[in-house]
Amino acid sequence: MRRLLLRVFYVVALPIVLVAVWWAASDGSTNPFWPPLRTILKTFPDVWTGERLRADVLPSLWRLAAGYALAAVAGIAIGTVVGSYRRVRAVCEPVLEFLRAIPPPVLVPVIMLFAGIGDTMRIVVIASGCVWPVLLNTVEGVRAVDPVMLETARSYGITGMARLRDLVLRSASPQIFAGLRQALSIGIILMVISEMFAAGDGIGFTIVQFQRSFAIPDMWTGILVLGLLGFLLSAAFRLVERRVLAWYHGLRASTRRSP
Amino acid sequence: MRGLSTALGAAGLAVFLALGEAVPRLGVVKKAYFPPTSRIASALWDELRDGAFWSALGDTLTGWAIGLAIAVGAGVVVGVLVSVVPYLREATASTIEFLRPIPSVALIPLAVLLYGTQLKSVLLLVVYASFWQVLIQTLYGVQDVDPVAEETARSYGLGAWARVRHVLWPTALPYVMRGVRLAAAVALILAITAELVIGAPGLGQRIAVAQSSQAVPDVYALIVVAGLLGLIVNVGARTVERRALAWHQSVRGKVAV
Numbered sequence: 001m002r003r004l005l006l007r008v009f010y011v012v013a014l015p016i017v018l019v020a021v022w023w024a025a026s027d028g029s030t031n032p033f034w035p036p037l038r039t040i041l042k043t044f045p046d047v048w049t050g051e052r053l054r055a056d057v058l059p060s061l062w063r064l065a066a067g068y069a070l071a072a073v074a075g076i077a078i079g080t081v082v083g084s085y086r087r088v089r090a091v092c093e094p095v096l097e098f099l100r101a102i103p104p105p106v107l108v109p110v111i112m113l114f115a116g117i118g119d120t121m122r123i124v125v126i127a128s129g130c131v132w133p134v135l136l137n138t139v140e141g142v143r144a145v146d147p148v149m150l151e152t153a154r155s156y157g158i159t160g161m162a163r164l165r166d167l168v169l170r171s172a173s174p175q176i177f178a179g180l181r182q183a184l185s186i187g188i189i190l191m192v193i194s195e196m197f198a199a200g201d202g203i204g205f206t207i208v209q210f211q212r213s214f215a216i217p218d219m220w221t222g223i224l225v226l227g228l229l230g231f232l233l234s235a236a237f238r239l240v241e242r243r244v245l246a247w248y249h250g251l252r253a254s255t256r257r258s259p
Numbered sequence: 260m261r262g263l264s265t266a267l268g269a270a271g272l273a274v275f276l277a278l279g280e281a282v283p284r285l286g287v288v289k290k291a292y293f294p295p296t297s298r299i300a301s302a303l304w305d306e307l308r309d310g311a312f313w314s315a316l317g318d319t320l321t322g323w324a325i326g327l328a329i330a331v332g333a334g335v336v337v338g339v340l341v342s343v344v345p346y347l348r349e350a351t352a353s354t355i356e357f358l359r360p361i362p363s364v365a366l367i368p369l370a371v372l373l374y375g376t377q378l379k380s381v382l383l384l385v386v387y388a389s390f391w392q393v394l395i396q397t398l399y400g401v402q403d404v405d406p407v408a409e410e411t412a413r414s415y416g417l418g419a420w421a422r423v424r425h426v427l428w429p430t431a432l433p434y435v436m437r438g439v440r441l442a443a444a445v446a447l448i449l450a451i452t453a454e455l456v457i458g459a460p461g462l463g464q465r466i467a468v469a470q471s472s473q474a475v476p477d478v479y480a481l482i483v484v485a486g487l488l489g490l491i492v493n494v495g496a497r498t499v500e501r502r503a504l505a506w507h508q509s510v511r512g513k514v515a516v
Binding site for chain 2: 010011012013014015018033087090091092093094095097098099100101102103104105106107108109110112113114185188189192193196197204207208210211216219222223226227230231233234
């Protein structure tokens with residue numbers, strides 16, 4: 001019981017102190033860019049009503065989900081092919097290295113040419129940025145499959161889909177998840193950027209709108225919402241990862257303990 | 260074997276460039292949207308002869324380098340402090356876990372209001388994004404310190420500073436270098452993004468200008484430059500990492516094999 005209390009104390013103590021410091025330092029602030037925290041929190045429920053959540057947050061999330069899913073499927077599929085054949089990898093590696101090195105947001109102007117400024121553009125932008133970490137990590141993961149296991153699978157006659165599902169993808173999955181995690185934070189960035197570029201709806205668009213109309217407390221609430229969103233998405237990702245990779249974490253814990 | 264894979268890589272690159280030339284010429288996509296490789300190359304050549312391009316490149320690199328230096332310095336110092344001072348690690352864990360996933364682009368409106376299109380608004384984004392990479396890796400690294408080595412140092416009467424210098428730092432260095440490598444890539448992305456969206460001077464702003472004046476080949480040429488820059492940063496960071504860790508077994512092992 002005392003242990004639990006101590007842990008709770010550790011988790012909440014510093015955040016409470018920080019929020020209190022922010023509250024106290026900004027209280028009575030007359031600087032228009034740093035409104036008091038009290039004002040920000042007061043405007044929060046007025047700005048982020050159910051209507052706004054439906055009209056701006058949901059479209060953003062749906063585009064993020066669509067682009068991310070697209071990138072995950074394409075990245076894992078292409079990565080598995082490239083990783084499985086040494087020749088293919090040698091041919092593709094320089095090109096992939098170059099494409100990965102392009103900072104994803106600079107693709108926004110180009111993709112706007114092809115796809116206009118609608119939802120398609122934003123989804124393609126998100127997908128084109130997220131695909132590289134997934135692809136390259138899949139290549140690395142597939143390449144590093146234990147050769148003894150590969151030969152064992154061959155001598156047991158395991159081929160085709162079963163080999164892919166139970167051996168190759170499974171043993172590459174820790175790497176793939178590392179890629180998916182990087183891709184998630186890139187995806188959030190691109191979601192916001194693509195909305196800042198072209199008018200319409202979405203969280204990024206709303207925040208820029210507030211900033212241009214000098215509705216500073218409203219803009220601050222937008223920043224808070226984005227922060228919360230980033231935090232919640234990464235927490236959800238960690239939950240999924242822990243479930244899917246439970247076998248891997250267990251394996252690592254046991255090998256670390258044994259020697 | 261090495262020669263073969265280099266040749267295959269070069270062939271892959273050649274095919275890539277040839278496809279870029281052939282696809283728009285055959286009319287698969289509109290030439291106005293996707294200019295052929297030769298057209299992009301000539302636009303790139305024009306850029307390279309333009310003095311404004313070089314000063315934009317310089318601006319981008321300045322923002323990147325200063326931001327990265329601040330982030331690395333702050334990340335390492337905070338990381339070591341947090342793990343060395345008792346109870347600080349436990350007390351800060353939840354705050355770090357909360358602040359880290361906040362996308363740095365959320366700060367764009369704030370940067371615009373506070374600093375406009377100055378270098379400072381680029382720095383704000385770059386430092387915020389890359390600081391966490393270094394901090395997290397430093398924390399991992401310090402956690403990895405061998406307790407036996409730590410206790411040995413203690414029983415030999417090494418002071419706090421000497422222990423940080425001789426036990427903690429060598430253990431954490433591989434992690435720190437990994438953090439620096441990740442941060443270097445992230446910092447470049449954020450520097451160019453900030454220029455693109457906010458309009459601070461640099462390559463990103465040049466892309467935005469080229470786009471709004473419909474100079475499509477120039478947009479592509481500048482994207483190629485951004486990609487090459489990213490490639491140089493990646494390769495350079497990996498080289499620095501390998502040099503700084505030449506003594507470490509993870510790198511020595513690679514050479515022996």
